[in-house]
Amino acid sequence: MNRTPSQFKILASENVADRRLRRxxxxxxxxxxxxxxxxxxxxxxxxxxxxxxxxxxxxxVENLDFYLEKLxxxxxxxxxxxxxxxxxxxxxxxxVDLCRRLQASTVVKSKSMAAEEIGLTDALEAAGVEPVETDxxxxxxxxxxxxxxxxxxxxxxxxxxxxxxxxxxxxxIPYTDVPAELCAFARQxxxxxxxxxxxxxxxxxxxxxxxxxxxxxxxEGNARLCTSLPRxxxxxxxxxxxxxxxxxxxxxxxxxxxxxxxxxxxxxxxMISGPRREGEWDGPxxxxxxLLDNGRSDILADPRVRRSxxxxxxxACLNTCPIYQRVGxxxxxxxxxxxxxxxxxxxxxxxxxxxxxxxxxSLCGSCSNICPVKIDLHxxxxxxxxxxxxxxxxxxxxxxxxxxxxxGMKDPALYRMGSALLRLLLRVSGRTDRPFTxxxxxxxxxxxxxxxxxxxxxxxxxxxxxxxx
Amino acid sequence: xxxxxxxxxxxxxxxxLRSGPGHGQEQGxxxxxxxxxxxxxxxxxxxxxQEQSARVGGxxxxxxxxxDALAGMQDLIARAGYGRVxxxxxxxxxxxxxxxxxxxxxxxxxxWREEGDAETQGSRRQNSRRLAQADLSVTGADFLIAESGxxxxxxxxxxxxxxxxxxxxxxxxxxxxxxxxxxxxxRQLGSxxxxxxxxxxxxxxxxxxxxxxxxxxxxxxxxxxxxxxTWLVEEEGQLS
Numbered sequence: 001m002n003r004t005p006s007q008f009k010i011l012a013s014e015n016v017a018d019r020r021l022r023r024x025x026x027x028x029x030x031x032x033x034x035x036x037x038x039x040x041x042x043x044x045x046x047x048x049x050x051x052x053x054x055x056x057x058x059x060x061v062e063n064l065d066f067y068l069e070k071l072x073x074x075x076x077x078x079x080x081x082x083x084x085x086x087x088x089x090x091x092x093x094x095x096v097d098l099c100r101r102l103q104a105s106t107v108v109k110s111k112s113m114a115a116e117e118i119g120l121t122d123a124l125e126a127a128g129v130e131p132v133e134t135d136x137x138x139x140x141x142x143x144x145x146x147x148x149x150x151x152x153x154x155x156x157x158x159x160x161x162x163x164x165x166x167x168x169x170x171x172x173i174p175y176t177d178v179p180a181e182l183c184a185f186a187r188q189x190x191x192x193x194x195x196x197x198x199x200x201x202x203x204x205x206x207x208x209x210x211x212x213x214x215x216x217x218x219x220e221g222n223a224r225l226c227t228s229l230p231r232x233x234x235x236x237x238x239x240x241x242x243x244x245x246x247x248x249x250x251x252x253x254x255x256x257x258x259x260x261x262x263x264x265x266x267x268x269x270x271m272i273s274g275p276r277r278e279g280e281w282d283g284p285x286x287x288x289x290x291l292l293d294n295g296r297s298d299i300l301a302d303p304r305v306r307r308s309x310x311x312x313x314x315x316a317c318l319n320t321c322p323i324y325q326r327v328g329x330x331x332x333x334x335x336x337x338x339x340x341x342x343x344x345x346x347x348x349x350x351x352x353x354x355x356x357x358x359x360x361x362s363l364c365g366s367c368s369n370i371c372p373v374k375i376d377l378h379x380x381x382x383x384x385x386x387x388x389x390x391x392x393x394x395x396x397x398x399x400x401x402x403x404x405x406x407x408g409m410k411d412p413a414l415y416r417m418g419s420a421l422l423r424l425l426l427r428v429s430g431r432t433d434r435p436f437t438x439x440x441x442x443x444x445x446x447x448x449x450x451x452x453x454x455x456x457x458x459x460x461x462x463x464x465x466x467x468x469x
Numbered sequence: 470x471x472x473x474x475x476x477x478x479x480x481x482x483x484x485x486l487r488s489g490p491g492h493g494q495e496q497g498x499x500x501x502x503x504x505x506x507x508x509x510x511x512x513x514x515x516x517x518x519q520e521q522s523a524r525v526g527g528x529x530x531x532x533x534x535x536x537d538a539l540a541g542m543q544d545l546i547a548r549a550g551y552g553r554v555x556x557x558x559x560x561x562x563x564x565x566x567x568x569x570x571x572x573x574x575x576x577x578x579x580x581w582r583e584e585g586d587a588e589t590q591g592s593r594r595q596n597s598r599r600l601a602q603a604d605l606s607v608t609g610a611d612f613l614i615a616e617s618g619x620x621x622x623x624x625x626x627x628x629x630x631x632x633x634x635x636x637x638x639x640x641x642x643x644x645x646x647x648x649x650x651x652x653x654x655x656r657q658l659g660s661x662x663x664x665x666x667x668x669x670x671x672x673x674x675x676x677x678x679x680x681x682x683x684x685x686x687x688x689x690x691x692x693x694x695x696x697x698x699t700w701l702v703e704e705e706g707q708l709s
Contacts, residue, residue, distance in 0.1 A: 028685055031685060062485065062491075063485075063491040063492065064481050064485070064491075065478050065481045065482050065485070065487075065491050066491040066492055068478070068481070069478070078669075083471055084471060084473045084474040084476075084477045084478075085473060085477075086473045086476055086477060090473060134692070135682070136680045136682040136683070136691055137680075137682035140682065140683075153681070153682060153685070154682070155682055155683070156685075158683075159684065160683055160684050160686075163683055179683040179684060179686040179688055180686075180688050182683060183680060183683065183688045183690075183691060184690075187690070187691065187692055190692065191601060195597060195598065195601060211667055213667065219678070219679045219680060219681075219691070220678055220679070220680045220691035220692045220693070221633060221678040221691060221692035221693025221694075222691070222692045224629065224633050224672065224692075224693065225633065225692055225693075227629075227670070228629035228630055228633065228670070229597060229630065231590070239477070239481075246655065246667070247652075247655055249651070249655070250650065250651040250652045250655065253651065261681075264521075264525075264616075264617050265525070265617035265618075265619055265673070265675040266675065267525075267674070267675055267676055267677065267678055267679055267693070268672065268673065268674060268675070268678075268693070269672070269673040270670060270671075270672050270673075271667075271670070271671040271672070271673075272669065272670050273667050273668070273669055273670075273671075274669055275669065276624075276669055277624070277625070277668070277669045279625075280624050280625065280628075280669060281583065281593065281596065281624075281627065281628030281629070281630075281631075282593055282596070282597065282624075282628045282629050282630050283624055283629055283669055283670055291477070293473075293477045293480065297477065297480035297481050297483075297484050298480075298484070300481060300484035300485065301483070301484035
């Protein structure tokens, strides 16, 4: 199941041809959009909230060094530890070393896109530690050996029957395709892991610099279990998750819940400030916070794509994207899919590797309209396209066609010559739509049919004497 | 603290075209913590909380006094056939000797109070295992939020697990604990929460645990309680 972003066209064609998968994604995304619309409708000041969130993220990102140092100081003041990781391998090594020190043979893990991004579970397995995914969707795809197909609903691509067969085969339980029974089985099985694991790993939705508080948003309760039962809690976050103030949290919580699941409030929000205090009944004795760069400082360096760091991973842009709705999350060959994935993946993994992703968009702008922190996603996609084109990543035929077109548009004589030539070719080839086929371009695009005569010619022929110039 | 700290910070400063450390906009813009109108403890908030709590499956109920609540618990436990009940050490539970009263009323049910020595790892682990067996837990609350029907629990008042591991979780709260929204709660926690007023864990609970990870079908009780009940004991508050 090693998909890469360079396979986008192949994967997308396969997935588009899979009618069941298309139906799944279309109904799931339209359901999510409906829920979101309903809950957003109840907030008349929604646009104002988006604008404010955008400004707060801007403040954080434009002063990232300041707020990260502040966050670090706050976490340390509360008795926690902070580790700065340049890249994936440094972050993974830190977690592996921690497991060794704790002599932890299994770790329980709640959902974290950052952990997914660095391939943390693979690194743990390679080191002989068993990472147990505890979010139901993540658990299912881990057992299946799959990868997430949606930021919020990782097992979105699987049917209840597939999950039933999977559990039957892997765990030897009687086959059932009743979702509640499958869920009850996972609950029971994972409880044992929670009660014995020495390390719990979680992601971070927001980290408040002034208090050193991390907020984790969820519905199942597995993140609460990961952060309160094991002796040690390690949270991993991308650098951009920092927000200036604890008092900024209510705003972001409102935006996130409504944008991701259409809930006014998720079942649980854990606001964690350091390890267990003296006299408290439970909670971890150690709290570790990993700050992950892994390409983020490079994104920061380009002011045109810098705003992609405002993302709060709500998944709304995936749901609203006409491309994502049809090709599904796996087509993108990366943990980040949809419009935000089409921006982040080329930036994280390199433009060459992911050169098709910026083109996996109709540039309709729906992603930018829905984004709760007002990232101008479609502009960012356009800029990436520009980079790709000026970096000669497009086929030579396309470049030639485009330069001829550009020359023709600048020169009336050339333009007339060009359109006359096209009409001639059209007549010779006996076709009505386009005179010739451009491989890799024509089969997926409609070429506007040429009129029999040009407008200029028509004007000459029909003009009454004395009329117009 | 590690070697990469300086590297990452240097990269960030270079990316932001800055030579030295940056600075935030510390002045802070006004109205950052917004609030819906409504006064703490007002009847309007009380009603709003009930309405929102019911909407998210928080099973709200108004009890005229603690005796009414006890009768309700007796009924709930008998109906659901709960055999093991954990009671937190919250003030409201302690004041009414809730664990003791419940075990007197229901001699066949095992009722225990979460108390004693939390300072050894062994006793903490034992507490977890016991809570994992509980059918019902009864706790107090630190704050209620009217806007979303949310219950807030601080780690200072009870264990984090007592509201998480049992099959059902019952919160006993009072009307004066209802705040309009999270912003109002944050203001109550102090304008400068870095001064230490913030507990190690502050948990917002809005209805029962849920998931929709299998074909978007809503299931209650994914990892946490299947049922979340919030009972408001009227006589306790300053209302009326």
